[in-house]
């Protein structure tokens with residue numbers, strides 16, 4: 206007898222650490238914008254694994270690239286070279302206009318890598334006094350879960366009980382240019398920031414904020430590091446969210462959709478001399494840049510542009526945004542977003558977003574609450590107009606009463 210939903214959940218609960226509280230749906234299959242649970246119920250995925258499956262579930266071309274490469278060579282370590290690494294560098298550099306690439310696996314590793322590199326750059330190039338480097342970060346940031354990163358989180362759940370933490374970070378409110386200016390010192394080596402704060406609830410900064418940030422960073426010799434792990438690779442209707450702000454970061458972090466959900470692949474992309482400070486032996490990863498990862502990432506990037514997923518994200522994002530805005534409900538406080546990175550913030554009196562996500566699940570939509578009162582909506586970028594319209598109807602039905 207095959208296991209039931211209840212028995213699988215019970216086993217997870219008994220044997221697993223309880224560091225997640227997932228919706229009680231056990232998935233076994235995915236294709237495009239849809240996933241199916243073990244009982245055969247179909248859902249429209251409005252989370253896309255936190256934007257890791259922008260290209261849609263089990264994209265056939267990425268799958269093919271993965272299988273082909275897996276049959277040939279999967280891992281060499283960087284002690285030797287592999288034939289997939291150079292073309293991966295060429296293609297991602299050409300696509301994003303970067304000069305240097307450093308491949309890692311998870312997003313958090315890309316963030317850690319950038320922090321290491323930019324500190325070293327601060328000492329060797331900018332001339333900051335040894336061990337005095339400061340990195341400015343934002344309140345309510347989300348950059349991952351490793352020790353270095355949770356040390357500069359402001360979320361009590363993320364950090365409490367995990368100290369002591371590494372020093373060298375200063376906090377400013379997101380979107381506040383005066384606070385950023387005031388936080389700059391001669392020891393500031395970088396500003397690490399998300400173009401749109403995703404986990405904090407899809408928070409979009411005021412117009413002109415990033416242009417002013419860019420100007421201050423240039424003037425003070427500060428490396429602007431944009432964490433585009435969630436906003437990047439088409440999610441907001443542009444390849445990189447920085448394009449909305451008409452700026453260029455010095456260092457860009459990508460991950461998640463870099464593999465279309467097949468495999469953990471992340472990368473640090475550098476426009477400046479930052480990555481140039483790393484010499485042999487100073488940084489590495491057994492799996493980073495492996496041939497399987499590179500082949501998958503190349504296919505994932507190719508379909509993103511070949512199949513116009515970025516343009517589709519812009520068009521469908523606008524349609525979804527408009528549809529949600531048109532819902533008449535007194536519990537909706539605000540609808541916001543860019544491209545297919547959307548959020549509905551509910552009135553606190555509505556009693557939290559979780560129960561609405563449960564209700565959406567009953568209607569065939571999987572979405573995730575974040576920070577209490579916000580439902581975040583981020584379907585795969587291959588969603589079509591009919592699917593958007595159907596989704597809006599379900600949101601309307603759940604939020605109207």
Ligand SMILES: *Cc1c(COP(=O)(O)O)cnc(C)c1O
Nearest residue numbers: 311312313347348349432434435
């Ligand atoms: C998901 C995410 C990360 C961390 O990526 P992992 O692969 O989970 O380590 C970092 N920054 C942002 C903005 C993210 O959304």
